[in-house]
Amino acid sequence: MPEIMKTILSRICPIVVLSLAATAALAQDKVPLKTQLPRPLFVGTPVPLNVPNLEPPLKGRRPDFMVPAGTINLAKGKNVTASDNSPIIGTLDLVTDGDKAGDEGSWVELGPGKQWVQIDLAKSAHVYAVLVWHFHSQARVYRDVVAQVSDDPTFKSGVTTIFNNDFKGELGLGAGKDLNYVETYQGKLIDAKGAKGRYVRLYSNGNTTNKLNDYIEVEVWGKPA
Amino acid sequence: MSWTRWPAFIVIALVGLAIRLPQLDVRPMHTDEAVNAYIVGQLLAGEPFTYDPQDRHGPALAALALPLARMQGARSFSDLTESELRLTSIVAGSIIILLFGAAVEMFGFVPSLLTALLFAVAPLPVYYDRYFIHEPLFCAATLGLILSAWYACKTHSTGQAMLAGACAAFMLACKETALLHLLALAAAALVFRVWNSQNTDSAKFPRPRHLLAALATFMALTVILFTWFGSNWKALSALTHVATDVLARAAGQGHQQPVWYYGQLLTGGWSGGLLFAFACVGLFIAIKKRDSSPYQWLAYYGLFLAAIYSLIPYKTPWLALNLWLPLAIFAGMTVVMLWRWTAGKFGKRAAIPAFCVLAFAGVLIGHDTRQRVFLQPADETNPYAYAHTSDDILGLPAEIEDMARRNGINSPRVAVIASDPWPLPWYLRHFNQVGFWQPGQQVPDADFYVTSTEAAEQYADRLRGFRPDFFGSRPGVLILLWLPEPK
Numbered sequence: 001m002p003e004i005m006k007t008i009l010s011r012i013c014p015i016v017v018l019s020l021a022a023t024a025a026l027a028q029d030k031v032p033l034k035t036q037l038p039r040p041l042f043v044g045t046p047v048p049l050n051v052p053n054l055e056p057p058l059k060g061r062r063p064d065f066m067v068p069a070g071t072i073n074l075a076k077g078k079n080v081t082a083s084d085n086s087p088i089i090g091t092l093d094l095v096t097d098g099d100k101a102g103d104e105g106s107w108v109e110l111g112p113g114k115q116w117v118q119i120d121l122a123k124s125a126h127v128y129a130v131l132v133w134h135f136h137s138q139a140r141v142y143r144d145v146v147a148q149v150s151d152d153p154t155f156k157s158g159v160t161t162i163f164n165n166d167f168k169g170e171l172g173l174g175a176g177k178d179l180n181y182v183e184t185y186q187g188k189l190i191d192a193k194g195a196k197g198r199y200v201r202l203y204s205n206g207n208t209t210n211k212l213n214d215y216i217e218v219e220v221w222g223k224p225a
Numbered sequence: 226m227s228w229t230r231w232p233a234f235i236v237i238a239l240v241g242l243a244i245r246l247p248q249l250d251v252r253p254m255h256t257d258e259a260v261n262a263y264i265v266g267q268l269l270a271g272e273p274f275t276y277d278p279q280d281r282h283g284p285a286l287a288a289l290a291l292p293l294a295r296m297q298g299a300r301s302f303s304d305l306t307e308s309e310l311r312l313t314s315i316v317a318g319s320i321i322i323l324l325f326g327a328a329v330e331m332f333g334f335v336p337s338l339l340t341a342l343l344f345a346v347a348p349l350p351v352y353y354d355r356y357f358i359h360e361p362l363f364c365a366a367t368l369g370l371i372l373s374a375w376y377a378c379k380t381h382s383t384g385q386a387m388l389a390g391a392c393a394a395f396m397l398a399c400k401e402t403a404l405l406h407l408l409a410l411a412a413a414a415l416v417f418r419v420w421n422s423q424n425t426d427s428a429k430f431p432r433p434r435h436l437l438a439a440l441a442t443f444m445a446l447t448v449i450l451f452t453w454f455g456s457n458w459k460a461l462s463a464l465t466h467v468a469t470d471v472l473a474r475a476a477g478q479g480h481q482q483p484v485w486y487y488g489q490l491l492t493g494g495w496s497g498g499l500l501f502a503f504a505c506v507g508l509f510i511a512i513k514k515r516d517s518s519p520y521q522w523l524a525y526y527g528l529f530l531a532a533i534y535s536l537i538p539y540k541t542p543w544l545a546l547n548l549w550l551p552l553a554i555f556a557g558m559t560v561v562m563l564w565r566w567t568a569g570k571f572g573k574r575a576a577i578p579a580f581c582v583l584a585f586a587g588v589l590i591g592h593d594t595r596q597r598v599f600l601q602p603a604d605e606t607n608p609y610a611y612a613h614t615s616d617d618i619l620g621l622p623a624e625i626e627d628m629a630r631r632n633g634i635n636s637p638r639v640a641v642i643a644s645d646p647w648p649l650p651w652y653l654r655h656f657n658q659v660g661f662w663q664p665g666q667q668v669p670d671a672d673f674y675v676t677s678t679e680a681a682e683q684y685a686d687r688l689r690g691f692r693p694d695f696f697g698s699r700p701g702v703l704i705l706l707w708l709p710e711p712k
Contacts, residue, residue: 139701140701141697182703207697208617209697209700210604
């Protein structure tokens, strides 16, 4: 073996070994996110497969989404505020009450057009995933879904946008590149990539059935910062 | 009484118009309305009416809508508006109200007045009189048949018999379900006759020459209407399949509902239960009395019709308008009877509580009409809005126009690929270059594509470079508008 090769190997091997060890350590620290899924309420409208620019539907259960060990649903039972203080149906506490069934009495319905709900996690946290169920008893698409994390309750500073499919920029939060999706009983899982903040805000702008905005449940999976 | 009654009924008809006319264009076009509108568009383009027993029903609605649309200045399908078309049903609804003026000799003045008032303000007739479908016209023709048939039997008038034949022909030219109504009316007449065989005062069976006159009028008018004034004689051959088609449709065809569906629909809301209870009291009394009054015949007809409509699996909410006709008449009758009974027992002291009860009923009816007709006309929680087009679809043509403008396209080419594209032909009528294809067919290049969710996958290569946007066609039914990326 030429001398140069030996030198390279001797320098690269420790790096590779260290990287593998670090990856293994990190992998060991990650666990699948486990949430209780509600009963499906409808056999969905067929959604196209292999179509460009459209989120492919889940075939069966969602693949495991890995989160750091110790990640919990920080939103459960937490205080919820909203842009609409007088919901048409239900109360805001339904958003974090743990009931994802999707039948009568399990969702809050905010007024028409652009609306948001905001969850106060009580403490700043690293958020790894947000799971949202808007409405899953029929095939619906909620328009302009945006999810943000911030330590500022007014969301004027330090805002991390973790999802935005408002591709026309109708909410005034900038045009998003995320894809539209059809609501199902599995909810929408948003990868928050460890974004730090105490508040999680979710926007929407009506849906394909009516102009209203519904929330059955929102889960915020993370660890206190 | 012959002429003095009319101002009261005209005032009620005007009240009905005042309630029916506002915001006529707000509710999105239901698929059935869009199909009917398309037929009127074909007629405006000079094509004859082609009878298709599968989906299109008879020509009566189009025959009335065409001159009304022309009078309002429409020259083509794209000129038509929701308001212009729905005016046809409002005219039919107003005819129903005015026909009660002709029902005074049959049902009495006050009951006829109350029934007309119920038709003018109650949620169900107001809702469907603002719907461009056949039911209001069908209901008007049914009431016309009931009145003229009764008067023909009472007076042995050939003119009334011919009028009855004409009304029956209009019923058939509205909807094939006319056969079920004619069956119910005939069965009711038979039971009525047998039940009152001892009563010499009862209405007599029509004489053969009157029957012949009615039949001849029925046949002549049916031929004239279905052949579209002699321009399409093939319709007569299609007409021979009506009975089998009605039976096939009765099996459900995706519109299956439980037996109690109409009961639930008619008793719903704040006022439905009260009106239904009043109607049941009147119906019970009419049958129990055995006084050979027209109410008795109507009671049998109502019962037979309710049984037929409830037992066949196919059910849609607008068919309830046919049940609402006898229901409203019996509710009106009951109010009058209760008033007479109360006044007889308590004298004039009964006036104030009676007025309060009627005012209370009025508030309940007013609430339901406001809620169902104006506040939530297309909402899926509204039981009258069956498989209704979502408001969301209104944004689809607007988005095509907006994107075409942004991309500098003057006359956008729109390709729709879906096995059931309705009501899109209505919403895309203003675009010059629109084509409709079934999934699997060769589709030419277009600036915008609209696909059903099922069809999109087959055209994945074609749709590369387009951004999809979902639209709700009906609750739970999604379509995709494929937009070119903005330049």
